[in-house]
Amino acid sequence: MTTLYEKLGGEAAVDAAVDIFYRKVLLDDRINQYFDSVDMDGQAKKQKAFLTMVFGGPNNYTGKDMREGHKHLKGLNDTHVDAVIENLGATLKELGVADEDIQQIADIANSVRDDVLNR
Amino acid sequence: MSVLHYDNNEIRLRDDQSVLDSLLDAGHAVPHSCKAGVCQTCMMQADDGPIPAIAQAGLKPTQVAAGYFLACRCYPKHTMHIRSVDQSQGQYTATVLDKRWLNATVLRLRLSCPDMTFHAGQYLTLWKDAEHGRSYSIASLPEDPYIELHLKIYDAGRVSGWAARTLETGDTVQLQGPLGTCFYTPDQPRQTLLLAGVGTGLAPLYGIVRDALAQGHTGHIHLFTASNDPAGLYYLDELTALADAYTNVQITAVVQSLIGNPPSAINDLVVGDLNQVLQKHYPDTKGCRIYLCGSTQRVKNLQRQCFLGGANMSDIYCDLFG
Numbered sequence: 001m002t003t004l005y006e007k008l009g010g011e012a013a014v015d016a017a018v019d020i021f022y023r024k025v026l027l028d029d030r031i032n033q034y035f036d037s038v039d040m041d042g043q044a045k046k047q048k049a050f051l052t053m054v055f056g057g058p059n060n061y062t063g064k065d066m067r068e069g070h071k072h073l074k075g076l077n078d079t080h081v082d083a084v085i086e087n088l089g090a091t092l093k094e095l096g097v098a099d100e101d102i103q104q105i106a107d108i109a110n111s112v113r114d115d116v117l118n119r
Numbered sequence: 120m121s122v123l124h125y126d127n128n129e130i131r132l133r134d135d136q137s138v139l140d141s142l143l144d145a146g147h148a149v150p151h152s153c154k155a156g157v158c159q160t161c162m163m164q165a166d167d168g169p170i171p172a173i174a175q176a177g178l179k180p181t182q183v184a185a186g187y188f189l190a191c192r193c194y195p196k197h198t199m200h201i202r203s204v205d206q207s208q209g210q211y212t213a214t215v216l217d218k219r220w221l222n223a224t225v226l227r228l229r230l231s232c233p234d235m236t237f238h239a240g241q242y243l244t245l246w247k248d249a250e251h252g253r254s255y256s257i258a259s260l261p262e263d264p265y266i267e268l269h270l271k272i273y274d275a276g277r278v279s280g281w282a283a284r285t286l287e288t289g290d291t292v293q294l295q296g297p298l299g300t301c302f303y304t305p306d307q308p309r310q311t312l313l314l315a316g317v318g319t320g321l322a323p324l325y326g327i328v329r330d331a332l333a334q335g336h337t338g339h340i341h342l343f344t345a346s347n348d349p350a351g352l353y354y355l356d357e358l359t360a361l362a363d364a365y366t367n368v369q370i371t372a373v374v375q376s377l378i379g380n381p382p383s384a385i386n387d388l389v390v391g392d393l394n395q396v397l398q399k400h401y402p403d404t405k406g407c408r409i410y411l412c413g414s415t416q417r418v419k420n421l422q423r424q425c426f427l428g429g430a431n432m433s434d435i436y437c438d439l440f441g
Contacts, residue, residue: 011156011176019431026427038419044432049157058155 004056004104008097014051017091022047024087031083034073054088054108066115081116085109124200132195138163138174139190149190149203156192163190168199179433180304184238208244211235211294215286216265221353225319226272226283229265232294237261239326240303240410240438243268243296245278253278256323256412256438257297260330266294269322269353301410301438303330308337311407315343315397315421318351320412323438325354327410332365340365341400345373345393345413371396394420398428405429412438 009016022044025035037043053059070076085106092102123130123141130145132138139161142149151161156177165186174193175183187204213232221227228245237243239260245268246252253276259267272283286292301323312331314324321344328342346352351374358370372388373396389396394417401407404425411418411425418437425435 015177019426022432023427026423038415040419040422040426040432045158049153052155052157059153059157061153 004101005052005058008055008101010057011052013095014048014055014057016095017051017055018044018047020094021051021087021091024091025084028083028087031080031087034076034080051088053112054105056104056108063112063115066112067118070116071118076117078113078117081109081113121195122198123195124198125202134194136194137191138188138193138195138199138201142190151191154191156189159189161190162187162204163201164188164204166200166202168195168197168201170199171195179300179436180306181238181300181302181436184302184304185300208295208298209235212291213266213294215288215290215292218286218288221269223350224272225353226270226279228268228270228282228286229259230268230292230294231264232266235266235294235297237266237297238302239330240301240323240436241297241299242323242438243294243298245282246293246295247278247281251277252293252295254298256299256301256319256326258322258326260326260333262333267322267326269319271319299438301327301412301436303327303334303336305331305334305336307408308335310338312336312338312340312410313343313397313401313404313407313425314341314410315345315393315413316411317345317393317413317417320345320438320440321354323412324410325357328361328368332361332368337367339367339369341369341371343371343373343393343397343400345396347375349374349377349388371400393417394424397421398424401425401428403429407434409435410438411435413440415439 026032035043053061088109089102089106092105121132123132123138125142130141132141139149139151149161152158165188170188171193174188178187211232211234213230215228216231217229219227237257239257242254242256244252244254255268255270257266258269259265270279270282272279274280314327316324324342328340331340344352352372362368362370370387373393374390377390407430409425409430411421418439422435422437426432
């Protein structure tokens, strides 16, 4: 039985998505203040880890990690999480991922919403 | 059963245990996080031993060439000698072969140091004494009979001032290195290479261009060398000679202003800001490999610009001068 991650194409799929997703968030004025960093290589690695997770891939993030990781971001709220998921969906559509898989990925992203927003 | 040599220790590996877990079990504090080959925190370097391909997946070609690998994904079948990445520098004694001013503020040093292995574009530390050293990028190739550095000289500079006023041909100096992953690898010989540097940022880029040509790169190579004014440029004859000798090489010199300086020797001299000039020439950077060298601020802006232009993050190499 193939997992979602395997079905999407595993690590190669994540690599293809990272640059596209990262460009989109950098150009999105609703959220780019959270992603515009001097350390772009470090940011890209975080994107890769995030995408691996929402693709259903291997990761060791706990809810606590997600809270700790986002606590310092001032003013973070639902509109920002919505924007990230929107850009994620647009990236996946560009890569030709099927709608039902996009929905599954969005659901995984949504499942950590409360941790990300620390509530 | 494989054996791991690390930090003067010998560690036996079980077949089902990664290098990372083996080191952690043996009590070594190796930085790590995701244990899934994604975050790259557990990056280490192998001195020898074949590195399993999966342990190098996701690394830049330059990192692969330097023997870097991810410890959490490495299940070796053979003995390996490994080290932490920041320990991987040697100490060498070099002899000064030649000192020559390339313009009013840039001094070229050629040093004899046959023991150091390196790639053009990596950097080393030049030590004035036990406490004071400065990093300089390597402008020469391993096959050249010298290591070449371009030093921006500051009158009050502790190391650069010493190099300009005190250091003489025949003197020995201490070198430490090499470090850095900003160098050429021959995996994409037809890829367009864009190189942009300010001032002595030309040093590693000059080496990288010559290295690419020596390794048979056939793709278009476009080097942008920038300065505030023409007096800050150098090596224009050498760069013109490269462009004349190789049809795939193009050189553009960029200056902020021409005020107070006579026109320079180079054919393609543009007045403007380097970032804007690069943007105008290459608004679409998709598929390009890019090498950037200069101040942190400048390089980070160029990196962002080139990435948004379509280049892969993994194809952009940055050498930061601080």
